[in-house]
Amino acid sequence: MVPGYLISTVVYGTLFALMAMGLTLTYMTTKVPNFAYGSFVTIGLYTAYHFTKVFKINPYGASIFAFILAGLVSVLMYVGILRPLARRGNSLVALMIATFGVDIGFVGIFGIYTDYMQSRYKLSDASQFFALPGDITLFGVQGVVFIAPIVLALITIGLYLLLKRTRFGIAMRASVENAPLARVLGINVERVYIVSWMLAGGFAGLAGALYTLWLPGGTSTGSDLIVEIFASSVLGGLGSIFGAVAGGLMIGASEDLVTTGLSLGFGYILTGAFAVIVLAVAAVAWRRRGRDAKILGVFFAVVGLYMFVEMATGFKTDLFVGGLVNGFGPDVTPFQKAIPLLVMVLTLVILPHGIVSLKLSSLRRKKE
Amino acid sequence: MGLPVFYLFPGFNLVTFLTGFVNFYALYIAISISLNLEFGYAGVPNFGKVLFIAGGASVTGSITGRLAAYVLNINTHGDFITFNFRIIGQINPLLPSVPWFTLGLLLLGVVIGAAIGALFGFLASYPAIRLREDYLGMLLLGVAQFYQVVLRTYTPLTGGAQNILVPDPYYYFISLGSGYRDLAAAVVMSIFAVLVFVYAERVARSPLGRTLKAVRESEDAARSLGKDDVKIRRNVLIVASAIAGIAGALFTFYVSSVEYDTWTRFAWTFWPFLIVIIGGIGNNYGVALGAFFFAMVYKSLAQIQPYIQPYIFFDANWLQDLLFAALLVVILLLRPEGILKEKSAPTLSKSKLSTIITSGGEPVLEHVGGSQTDSRLARLKRFISRTSSRSHRSSNEDSANV
Numbered sequence: 001m002v003p004g005y006l007i008s009t010v011v012y013g014t015l016f017a018l019m020a021m022g023l024t025l026t027y028m029t030t031k032v033p034n035f036a037y038g039s040f041v042t043i044g045l046y047t048a049y050h051f052t053k054v055f056k057i058n059p060y061g062a063s064i065f066a067f068i069l070a071g072l073v074s075v076l077m078y079v080g081i082l083r084p085l086a087r088r089g090n091s092l093v094a095l096m097i098a099t100f101g102v103d104i105g106f107v108g109i110f111g112i113y114t115d116y117m118q119s120r121y122k123l124s125d126a127s128q129f130f131a132l133p134g135d136i137t138l139f140g141v142q143g144v145v146f147i148a149p150i151v152l153a154l155i156t157i158g159l160y161l162l163l164k165r166t167r168f169g170i171a172m173r174a175s176v177e178n179a180p181l182a183r184v185l186g187i188n189v190e191r192v193y194i195v196s197w198m199l200a201g202g203f204a205g206l207a208g209a210l211y212t213l214w215l216p217g218g219t220s221t222g223s224d225l226i227v228e229i230f231a232s233s234v235l236g237g238l239g240s241i242f243g244a245v246a247g248g249l250m251i252g253a254s255e256d257l258v259t260t261g262l263s264l265g266f267g268y269i270l271t272g273a274f275a276v277i278v279l280a281v282a283a284v285a286w287r288r289r290g291r292d293a294k295i296l297g298v299f300f301a302v303v304g305l306y307m308f309v310e311m312a313t314g315f316k317t318d319l320f321v322g323g324l325v326n327g328f329g330p331d332v333t334p335f336q337k338a339i340p341l342l343v344m345v346l347t348l349v350i351l352p353h354g355i356v357s358l359k360l361s362s363l364r365r366k367k368e
Numbered sequence: 369m370g371l372p373v374f375y376l377f378p379g380f381n382l383v384t385f386l387t388g389f390v391n392f393y394a395l396y397i398a399i400s401i402s403l404n405l406e407f408g409y410a411g412v413p414n415f416g417k418v419l420f421i422a423g424g425a426s427v428t429g430s431i432t433g434r435l436a437a438y439v440l441n442i443n444t445h446g447d448f449i450t451f452n453f454r455i456i457g458q459i460n461p462l463l464p465s466v467p468w469f470t471l472g473l474l475l476l477g478v479v480i481g482a483a484i485g486a487l488f489g490f491l492a493s494y495p496a497i498r499l500r501e502d503y504l505g506m507l508l509l510g511v512a513q514f515y516q517v518v519l520r521t522y523t524p525l526t527g528g529a530q531n532i533l534v535p536d537p538y539y540y541f542i543s544l545g546s547g548y549r550d551l552a553a554a555v556v557m558s559i560f561a562v563l564v565f566v567y568a569e570r571v572a573r574s575p576l577g578r579t580l581k582a583v584r585e586s587e588d589a590a591r592s593l594g595k596d597d598v599k600i601r602r603n604v605l606i607v608a609s610a611i612a613g614i615a616g617a618l619f620t621f622y623v624s625s626v627e628y629d630t631w632t633r634f635a636w637t638f639w640p641f642l643i644v645i646i647g648g649i650g651n652n653y654g655v656a657l658g659a660f661f662f663a664m665v666y667k668s669l670a671q672i673q674p675y676i677q678p679y680i681f682f683d684a685n686w687l688q689d690l691l692f693a694a695l696l697v698v699i700l701l702l703r704p705e706g707i708l709k710e711k712s713a714p715t716l717s718k719s720k721l722s723t724i725i726t727s728g729g730e731p732v733l734e735h736v737g738g739s740q741t742d743s744r745l746a747r748l749k750r751f752i753s754r755t756s757s758r759s760h761r762s763s764n765e766d767s768a769n770v
Binding site: 027031032033035081084085088089090092093094096097098100101102103104105107108109111112115116119120224226227230231234292333334335336337338340341344345348 | 407413415495498499501502503505506507509510511513514517518520521522528634637638641642645681682683685686687688689690692693694696697700701704
């Protein structure tokens with residue numbers, strides 16, 4: 001029997017990969033980190049909620065509409081707010097604040113919607129609901145465990161084919177690389193951007209709809225997830241859609257696995273593996289230029305070696321390593337969000353261009 | 369017996385409204401001015417503003433309550449959080465009998481708030497001086513969100529979802545009658561706000577203020593003139609965060625509790641940004657004006673809310689969120705520079721400039737000596753008189769712009 005947290009890791013990682021893909025798409029086109037992106041996820045969440053409660057259609061059926069609705073809202077935000085602001089000559093920071101403002105607008109809209117659901121349909125759980133029913137069961141686990149990765153795989157392949165095999169995909173890549181040049185070549189850059197935003201919002205909506213099958217949701221779910229989404233995108237390099245997929249999978253998996261591991265204890269083998277990872281991070285950091293990366297590299301090397309020595313000699317006096325091996329207990333759960341954050345910080349310091357820039361050959365010492 | 373009651377119209381007590389308004393206005397003036405210092409002057413967009421305010425508030429609330437219980441010898445049963453309501457309920461009536469301790473508690477809270485804010489600011493300065501705006505925004509937003517989660521779930525600090533009460537330094541004023549407590553809090557808050565404003569304005573008018581703007585506009589140019597942009601940004605972030613921490617501490621004394629759900633990034637990061645943008649980025653008077661406008665809108669909405677609530681099916685607070693979002697977009701579209709434009713940095717005061725001009729050249733230059741210096745100074749003087757006479761005609765603030 002597969003442990004529950006491993007299954008949860010699959011769903012979690014898949015959904016973050018979807019969301020990170022969308023965020024990366026919007027970032028690539030407009031170069032603005034979209035703080036309102038979490039709200040697109042919430043739109044998907046509430047589309048699924050509405051369909052389940054009112055139309056009695058399960059979240060799978062709702063996911064298509066979630067895709068369309070969130071995509072349209074996303075396009076509306078780009079065309080109605082961001083594009084006019086950018087044309088008005090506002091700075092990057094002003095645009096960021098504007099997306100922040102759009103997010104607070106969404107809070108108002110979701111509030112009105114949930115109040116409406118409460119008064120119209122007498123749904124008392126509208127603002128905070130449990131995971132929705134309607135999922136199928138496959139091999140003794142929920143169907144979403146299989147369907148979400150399949151959906152992600154299909155979308156990734158589809159997007160790959162779109163970008164690499166079609167004229168529109170080439171136009172898209174050209175617009176992202178160099179918009180003025182693409183415009184000179186007769187590419188309708190605006191149309192490309194609109195499609196990108198449509199897809200980006202759609203991915204978020206889709207992820208939100210699937211999310212409801214697995215976890216409880218509410219009006220603030222999307223805003224709360226924004227940390228993980230950003231971390232996934234940054235880990236993926238913010239410039240690569242497929243990097244974002246990998247980043248999302250890694251963030252989702254690490255958050256779930258590391259938190260569970262920390263509370264239950266990794267045992268000797270996994271702690272040893274963890275020490276190896278720490279040493280690897282140290283090596284990568286050391287290879288980077290700059291004083292800070294070197295300091296970080298030395299720090300991680302010391303921590304990794306210390307963990308090894310501590311484990312090998314079997315001293316259990318040390319609270320940190322002892323906790324890693326035997327578990328810290330449920331006290332660590334509040335710090336769950338610290339893991340994506342930590343990954344984000346480390347990425348920015350060590351690998352500013354994300355995992356796509358990581359090449360194994362760079363670890364080898366070059367001959368000088 | 370309470371504060372005088374003056375009904376402007378039925379159900380609207382002007383005095384209560386004003387004390388509430390001043391508290392809110394002063395709080396947001398301080399926060400927005402500190403944001404303006406880092407965002408408007410030094411160009412560090414702090415998208416995690418709530419972190420520094422909540423940090424100051426929560427740690428102050430956590431420590432002062434425990435300290436008061438220890439000093440006033442109140443049995444905490446070894447668990448300050450669980451018995452918090454009872455402990456604070458015992459502390460508060462004792463506070464008026466020890467006025468100096470109460471004042472000390474208030475000041476200690478301010479010091480703790482400043483220290484925590486400065487510490488967080490120092491930590492945040494590590495990424496802030498290295499990352500581009502967009503990466504920095506994501507990071508700080510994430511850290512602030514994380515701190516909120518910690519506040520909600522980590523009970524030893526401020527009780528997590530249970531919330532804790534904080535000793536009330538204004539407790540004595542409750543005995544004077546209704547309204548006096550808020551008045552006392554408003555006075556303290558206003559003093560703080562005025563100090564912050566004066567400080568920020570002094571910084572803006574000093575060479576440091578011009579250096580900040582130089583760093584904002586072009587790091588390389590500032591560096592080529594021998595300015596250490598890294599150090600300057602770090603210090604600005606520390607100072608601004610310390611101010612935010614104090615604001616958080618004073619706020620937590622004013623509401624006399626720490627509640628995890630107060631610390632949303634909307635109320636404590638977005639609103640200050642909105643205020644700065646309404647008022648004018650890099651202009652302290654503008655920000656004060658923007659805060660006034662914002663506080664007026666906010667408090668007026670709260671006043672009219674009971675009247676519109678019966679006619680709508682949803683909570684009228686949501687309309688407020690929508691309104692502020694729309695306000696931001698409209699301002700960015702129609703007047704991105706805000707109510708008051710950023711002024712060019714003042715170098716010499718007008719009186720000094722006019723002294724130089726009216727001196728007729730000879731007395732000022734005589735003691736400097738040296739023909740070469742003399743001619744250069746004379747050129748400078750001609751330049752000053754030219755610019756100043758031009759601006760006298762347009763009677764603009766730019767007169768001081770040399």
